[in-house]
Every structure is written in C-alpha cells, then in structure tokens.
Amino acid sequence: MASIKQQQVASLLQHSLGDIFIREGRNIYGNAFVTIMQVRLTPDLLLARIYLSVYNMPDKQAIVGIIEESKGHIRHLLGMQIRNKVRRIPDLEFYLDDTLDEVARIDALFDRINTEDAKRDNDEHNQ
Numbered sequence: 212m213a214s215i216k217q218q219q220v221a222s223l224l225q226h227s228l229g230d231i232f233i234r235e236g237r238n239i240y241g242n243a244f245v246t247i248m249q250v251r252l253t254p255d256l257l258l259a260r261i262y263l264s265v266y267n268m269p270d271k272q273a274i275v276g277i278i279e280e281s282k283g284h285i286r287h288l289l290g291m292q293i294r295n296k297v298r299r300i301p302d303l304e305f306y307l308d309d310t311l312d313e314v315a316r317i318d319a320l321f322d323r324i325n326t327e328d329a330k331r332d333n334d335e336h337n338q
Contacts, residue, residue: 216256244265264311282303
C-alpha cells in the first residue's frame with residue numbers, strides 16, 4: 212500500500228510526464244501514441260516505475276525501449292518542471308502496460324463465443 216506522499220508524488224510525476232510526452236514525444240519516439248497508465252514510487256521516492264500504453268505501433272516494446280534509452284533527457288525535462296516541488300528527482304524506469312491489449316483480446320474472445328452461441332441456437336431453432 213502506497214503512502215499518501217508516494218501517491219502525491221506519483222500523481223505529480225504522471226501529470227508532468229504526460230505534459231512532457233505531449234510536448235516532446237514526437238522527438239523522442241516518433242508517431243506512436245503513448246499514454247502513462249500508472250506511476251509507482253518506491254517508499255524512499257527515489258525510483259519511479261512508469262507503466263506506459265502504446266498505440267499505433269506494431270512493436271510496442273521497441274517504443275518503450277526507445278523511451279528507456281531517452282530517460283536521461285526525459286528526467287532532465289522532468290527536473291526542470293518539478294524542481295521546486297520535490298527534493299530529488301527520482302530515477303525513472305519505463306514498462307509496457309498491456310492491460311488494455313488484454314482487455315481487447317478477452318472482449319474479442321467473448322464476442323466470438325457469443326457469435327458461436329447465437330449461431331448454434333439459430334441452427335437448433337431452424338431444425
């Protein structure tokens with residue numbers, strides 16, 4: 212369970228990184244659409260794990276890799292934005308959050324099951 216301070220700093224980081232990705236994203240990772248899904252901080256507030264959703268790209272992990280390679284620049288931009296609000300700028304780690312992809316996959320499975328059930332019911336009714 213995250214402390215109140217962890218939650219506050221995580222919220223600040225999520226908002227600030229969102230602004231940075233909106234302004235600088237095209238220069239960092241191109242035309243991909245990247246959303247920050249969640250930020251989790253260690254109890255000492257020195258490491259932030261950022262979970263990203265990537266759209267419009269077939270190789271989502273490659274985009275996360277590009278962002279990971281640019282984390283020094285991203286951290287610098289973050290420091291410029293929040294330097295008066297935190298004592299130390301946390302180190303950043305980026306991870307792919309594939310939750311929405313899993314939800315879409317499960318929805319597709321349910322749709323297929325419902326379609327097969329409806330077809331089976333229709334075939335039984337016509338016999």
